[in-house]
Structure formats: C-alpha cells, structure tokens
Amino acid sequence: MTQRATLDFLLYDWLKADALCQRSRHAEHSRETFDAVLDLGEKIAAEQFAPFNRLTDVQEPEFDGERVHLPAETPKALQAFIASGLIAGAQDAEVGGMQLPTVVEMAAMSFFFKASVSLAGYPMLTRGNANTILAHGTPKQIDVFAKPSFEGRTFGTMCLSEPQAGSSLSDIATKAVPDTASEAHGATPWQQDPLGPRFRLKGNKMWISGGEHEMGDNIVHLVLAKIPGEDGKTIPGVKGISLFIVPRKLVEADGTITPQRNDVSLAGLNHKCGYRGTVNTLLNFGEGKFPVHGQAGAVGYLIGKPGEGLKCMFTLMNEARIGVGLGATMLGYAGFEASLAYAKDRPQGRPMTAAGKDAASPQIPIIHHTDVKRMLMMQKAVAEGGLALAMLCAQLVDDEQTGSEAEAEKARLLLELLTPIAKSWPSEWALEANSQAIQVLGGAGYTRDFPVEQYWRDNRLNMIHEGTHGIQGMDLLGRKVIMNGGKALAVLAERISETIQKAGQAEGLALHANALAGALQKVGATTKAAWSTAQPEEALANATLYLQAFGHTVLAWIWLELALAAKAAQAEGQWDKSPLGDGFLKGKLAAADYFFGYELPKIDAWLTVVARRDLTCARVEADWF
Structure with missing residues (x-):
C-alpha cells in the first residue's frame, strides 16, 4: 500500500503526470486510465511474480545438453505479464501499444521489479531490444522482429x-x-x-x-x-x-x-x-x-x-541502465518493507528511560529504538528517493518525445546527464539499504527464512552490469558534465536553482535550500578543478567519488522537491482522508530531513579528493599490493 501511495504522490503531487493527457499523443488517457494501469500492474506482480521469487532463486535454470529448463512458474508469470499488454504500454498504437506516457509505464513496471527482479528482467530486455529495432531498423525489420516482441510472442x-x-x-x-x-x-x-x-x-x-x-x-x-x-x-x-x-x-x-x-x-x-x-x-x-x-x-x-553499431546499441543500453536503476531501487524498497514489518512486530529490549530500567517491564518493538529508526529511515530515503529519480528520468523521456522544442532539448540534455546517476546511485545505495535491512533483522536477516538476504544478493549485480560503477563515473566526469561546453550541467543547475529559490521561501526548508546551494557550488567548483590541468588521467583518477557526490547532490535536490510537494499537499489537505493518515506526508518531510542531515554532508570528503586530483591510487604499482 505504501508503494502505491508513494507512486500516486510522485506522479500526481510532484510530477503532475496527469497533465501529460493534454498532449495529443496521450489525449485518450486520463488519471483514471493511469490508475487502472497501476492497479493492473500491482495485481499481476503480487499474484504472479512475488509468490515465485524465492522459487526461481533456489530452482536455478538447468541445461541438459540440449535444452534449458526453467521452473514451470516462470513462463506462467511472463504470460500473465504479456497478456496485460504492459510490455508495449508506451508504444504507438500502430505497433500494438497503449500510447501511455513512459512515466506511467515505468511506474507500473516498478511493481514487477519489486516482486521478482529476475523475472522482470525478461520483459525489460525484450522491450529494450524491440525499442532499439524500432529506433534504428528498417520498416521490414520493425514488422518482422520488433512487433512480435511488443506482442509478447518473441523475446529479446x-x-x-x-x-x-x-x-x-x-x-x-x-x-x-x-x-x-x-x-x-x-x-x-x-x-x-x-x-x-x-x-x-x-x-x-x-x-x-x-x-x-x-x-x-x-x-x-x-x-x-x-x-x-x-x-x-x-x-x-x-x-x-x-x-x-x-x-x-x-x-x-x-x-x-x-x-x-x-x-x-x-x-x-x-x-x-x-x-x-x-x-x-x-x-x-x-x-x-x-x-x-x-x-x-x-x-x-x-x-x-x-x-554505427555502438551508437545504435546505446539506445538499448541507456534504456537498460535506467531499468537497472529502477530494479535496484525496488530491491531496496522490498528490503525496506520487509525490515519495517519485522521491526514493528519484533519485541526486544526496553526504552532508555527510567521506566525502561525495570527488567520486569514488557519489551518494546524494536522500531522504537533510535538506531533501528535510523536504519529504516536510511532505507526509506534511498527507496523513495530512487523511485523518484526513476520517475523523473521517465518523464524526461516523455518531454523529449512530446514536449515543445525547447522542452525536448532540455529534457534530452538532462536525461543524458542523469542516466549514469539513474543507473549507479540506486545500484550502490539501495544495495547498502538492503544491508541495513539485514541488520534490522539481525541474525534472522542472515538466514533464508527471511527474504532480505536474497534482495541483497540480487542487488549486488546492479553495480556491475550495464556499465560498472567505474565506467559510469568516467562517463559522467569524462564526458557528460563537459559536453557542449557544460550545457547539460547548466540545465541541471538551472533546475536545482529554481528549487532552491522556492524552498528558501518555504517554512522549514530554508536550511535545506542553503545546504543544496552549497553542494551545487561545490560540485561546479570541483568539476572545474578536476579538469584544470586538462589531463584526463588526473581529472578521472577519482571519477567514482565524483559520481557518488554528484548522485547525492541530485538526490538532495529531488528530496527538496518532494518536501515542497509534501508541504503543498499538506496545505491542500488532500491526503487528510488517506488510510495512511497525516503520517504519510510527515514521513516524506522526515526523509528529506534525514537525507540533508545524514547523507548530503558526505559529499565534502568525496569532492575534496576529486578537486585536488589526488593520484594516490593512480600511482600505485601492481607489485605494491
């Protein structure tokens, strides 16, 4: 329930996705049809994917020398997904699609990634494969190879x-x-x-x-x-x-x-x-x-x-990188939900008060212990922030495809800049969130009696495939932030500055706005310092640290945006009748406070190393190890 409520908040309170229905490509849609798609995705994921996530983990594919054997539940689950039509949700009607906005398609896909990321990998790859043929193939290649994939008859x-x-x-x-x-x-x-x-x-x-x-x-x-x-x-x-x-x-x-x-x-x-x-x-x-x-x-x-093969393949690779980031996010989300439920139910210890010193007093659920709250808040900030990042990138795809000429150009630049962040940030920090989920459960989390250890194992791949962390860092600092004279970075800085100005005038958000302004200035200054000698081996020596700092700055911006949306929703009172109560919006504001208090300050140490072009690691010889 909390994921669906968060998606509603992200789509409608923050991104105003229902306004996309005013564009001709999505004119036949409305919020009601978007909600119906989300309902469908949530239902199929819960009924056909989630029950078999553990089964597909323990019953691995087998090759008998002639055929690969999968659990019978795998094709059954994928057929349910195919029957929903979601594999071509954002495609044109002429290729069998629903002409949904990409942001709605991605929102629906998030349920499947959370239910079983390994099962969701089949349609993710197939869609990306077909989209690549659609973008670069001939009409005959599209008819023969892409359309059957959008229909779910072939895989890619x-x-x-x-x-x-x-x-x-x-x-x-x-x-x-x-x-x-x-x-x-x-x-x-x-x-x-x-x-x-x-x-x-x-x-x-x-x-x-x-x-x-x-x-x-x-x-x-x-x-x-x-x-x-x-x-x-x-x-x-x-x-x-x-x-x-x-x-x-x-x-x-x-x-x-x-x-x-x-x-x-x-x-x-x-x-x-x-x-x-x-x-x-x-x-x-x-x-x-x-x-x-x-x-x-x-x-x-x-x-x-x-x-031009690599140029064509980047259509698939960039789509896959955003998909990997969403998959990593949803594994973090799954671990968050599992550890949250455990923390609410598991009694252990007593409060750090005078009454708590009485050993005869009843134990309290561990969710009341401050350090457990810290670990849960870290997971919440990562899971919901990562989901917001994926939804933002998806809407940039929509703006690039259907926005005005000026909107499309800014969206293209911003999406190109954010793609390495959309892939790498959730891959690193949702993995850490999964580690925190195991920690919340303690010894139980390290057993197969609970799912959190599988979420961690599944997530560990995401820092590797579709371009490792090091590759993403070099792409960001070595190309994306300096391309076209830093034009994409300037577009991002403009967007962040607009948010800072709004937040500076909002009650309770001025300190966060100032902190984000400082972070943005440090990122800009560090980018110049890294390239001040025009020596790539110096500039890129610590590109991964730059990637981490850049990602944290982007997520701080997103959390400030979400805090503004939460305050606006509080003022309108539209969530007052929600079954989740006012705690839902207060939780968003608390997660923003957590990110600015606990996470954003980390960028200073990372950027300091990048700015001084530290060559400690670069100069190490192989035999020194």
Whole structure:
C-alpha cells in the first residue's frame, strides 16, 4: 500500500503526470486510465511474480545438453505479464501499444521489479531490444522482429560482452562477413535481402541474460560484431563495430518463423550470486552446431549503418541502465518493507528511560529504538528517493518525445546527464539499504527464512552490469558534465536553482535550500578543478567519488522537491482522508530531513579528493599490493 501511495504522490503531487493527457499523443488517457494501469500492474506482480521469487532463486535454470529448463512458474508469470499488454504500454498504437506516457509505464513496471527482479528482467530486455529495432531498423525489420516482441510472442537479448573483452567493447572479436554462401541455396543476394544486408557471424558472447530458453516463438539477439575489410582485417576500436539482428530460429521475409535453428548455440550457463531466475548464458555464434545451408555461421541482418553499431546499441543500453536503476531501487524498497514489518512486530529490549530500567517491564518493538529508526529511515530515503529519480528520468523521456522544442532539448540534455546517476546511485545505495535491512533483522536477516538476504544478493549485480560503477563515473566526469561546453550541467543547475529559490521561501526548508546551494557550488567548483590541468588521467583518477557526490547532490535536490510537494499537499489537505493518515506526508518531510542531515554532508570528503586530483591510487604499482 505504501508503494502505491508513494507512486500516486510522485506522479500526481510532484510530477503532475496527469497533465501529460493534454498532449495529443496521450489525449485518450486520463488519471483514471493511469490508475487502472497501476492497479493492473500491482495485481499481476503480487499474484504472479512475488509468490515465485524465492522459487526461481533456489530452482536455478538447468541445461541438459540440449535444452534449458526453467521452473514451470516462470513462463506462467511472463504470460500473465504479456497478456496485460504492459510490455508495449508506451508504444504507438500502430505497433500494438497503449500510447501511455513512459512515466506511467515505468511506474507500473516498478511493481514487477519489486516482486521478482529476475523475472522482470525478461520483459525489460525484450522491450529494450524491440525499442532499439524500432529506433534504428528498417520498416521490414520493425514488422518482422520488433512487433512480435511488443506482442509478447518473441523475446529479446543484447549481446555485447566477450570472454576476452568484457566491458572493453573496442576489443570485441566477433566477425560478420557477407552471406554469399546462402545464395547458392536459392536465397536472395546478401545485399538485397528484404530483412536487411545478410551476414554470417562467428564469435563468442557471454553474460547474455535470456540467451537460451524455450519460452515464446523465438529469441531475437542484437549482436555487436565487426565487418572485415577486403584485406580481411577489422577496423580497430569502436568505429569498426556494427549491430546485427540474429534470430535464434530463422525467419522468412513475411515474418514466418521457421523450424530451422540459426547457428547460435549455448556454450554454458553462468551461475550467479543473485538474479538466479534470469537464465544467463555463454553463446557461440557460428561454431557449426546448427549449420545453415550446410555451412557454419550464424545468419544476421545489419541494423543501421556499418560502423554505427555502438551508437545504435546505446539506445538499448541507456534504456537498460535506467531499468537497472529502477530494479535496484525496488530491491531496496522490498528490503525496506520487509525490515519495517519485522521491526514493528519484533519485541526486544526496553526504552532508555527510567521506566525502561525495570527488567520486569514488557519489551518494546524494536522500531522504537533510535538506531533501528535510523536504519529504516536510511532505507526509506534511498527507496523513495530512487523511485523518484526513476520517475523523473521517465518523464524526461516523455518531454523529449512530446514536449515543445525547447522542452525536448532540455529534457534530452538532462536525461543524458542523469542516466549514469539513474543507473549507479540506486545500484550502490539501495544495495547498502538492503544491508541495513539485514541488520534490522539481525541474525534472522542472515538466514533464508527471511527474504532480505536474497534482495541483497540480487542487488549486488546492479553495480556491475550495464556499465560498472567505474565506467559510469568516467562517463559522467569524462564526458557528460563537459559536453557542449557544460550545457547539460547548466540545465541541471538551472533546475536545482529554481528549487532552491522556492524552498528558501518555504517554512522549514530554508536550511535545506542553503545546504543544496552549497553542494551545487561545490560540485561546479570541483568539476572545474578536476579538469584544470586538462589531463584526463588526473581529472578521472577519482571519477567514482565524483559520481557518488554528484548522485547525492541530485538526490538532495529531488528530496527538496518532494518536501515542497509534501508541504503543498499538506496545505491542500488532500491526503487528510488517506488510510495512511497525516503520517504519510510527515514521513516524506522526515526523509528529506534525514537525507540533508545524514547523507548530503558526505559529499565534502568525496569532492575534496576529486578537486585536488589526488593520484594516490593512480600511482600505485601492481607489485605494491
């Protein structure tokens, strides 16, 4: 109930999402339809996802040498999600979508991430895969590969990493050569295939979530590979990377899925600490296990232009990064709710008062102990703040798509700047929130009798996949804050300054406004100091600390925004009749107080190291360890 109430507060009291119905793309919607979508998402997540979260954790995917076996509940849950139509919620009607605002689609998705993040990974990847084809594919590729995914008939993946390359995509070795061999078997010339220029791919990919299973009619892989030149050599670096659609089963030009397997084979499964319900694979492309027309080589179709593969794939990667951040947030939210319920029910100890010294007096629920309140408040500030961050990014997508020209440009810049924060901040701090949830439960939290240990294990992956913390820090400080002469940073500073001005005139928020103003000034000054020598190795030596400080400043801004919204709602009295009572809004204000009192001050230590371009770690030699 508290998550739904918080979503209502974020969508309507803060972001005014119902005003999006005034835009032509969403004109057929209203708050009532938005609420119906949220009701549906909450119901399906509670009934079809949450009951099987532990099952998918203990009953991991198995490979018998021929097929991957999943719990029977996995396809059942995903079919319930597909039947709801939410997988294409924000898409145009012409591709089977509801034309919902992205912010409403993301709000509905939050229920599924909280109920079972590993099950929710399948539709998240499939949607991102289809959106990438929609953005960069030809009309025929959209009809044949994207629309079936939006209909829920096929699933999708992203195939980037390789065993020898990892996050260093410039070093991928998978190759794609023109498929002239198939022409001898009656196929159209490789350049003239209706599905796009046809290639044969050979190489190995790993860490591929959803890479092999028997659900749906097909799996559509988006694969990064390099096209060799006439000399047989590939272009070094990312400029030589192209993107290909590689279906698990071959597809005819009219969209018919054939029984013929493409030459994509499962090399093995990865067995992870968490996210165990999402099958994670190593895939071999073109090893000859499933030869096509008698020859090895996986058949793939070029999407976009040669050499622009990474640019196209970033459509999926950026969407996935925001999705990872939301998933991390909701794991933090799940841990918060579990530890809150435990703290209200678990009696232990007595109050630190004269009466509490009487050993014969009854014990009190641990929620009345100050340190437990601190741990719960930390979780609340992270979970609700992270959810607000995700909703803000989703609404920026809406503004970029349907706002005025000026709104769209500012939204684009702000979204590009905030994407590394939307991915990394919840990944780090919701993980810490999960740790605090375990601490609230004490020894019980460290057992499998309670779910909080699983939430921590699931969340630990989120600092790694879709770009590690270090990569996000270098992206933020090395590119995002300085691109276009710092234009995106200026847009953010303008938004924050507007909030500071409003809060400075609001009762009880002036101190927070001053603290945020100081933080914004420090971030700006540190950004200049880091780049003052124009030496990237100095500027980026402590990029992760900059990422942490920048993220905390953004979340302080968001919490000040939420505090203003809470005070406005108090003045209007619209929450007075809520079953949650006035404690709901007071809790929002208390969480803002917590963030400014306990979290924001941490940025001083982080930024000091960045500003002095400390090279302590950079200068350490390998043999010093």
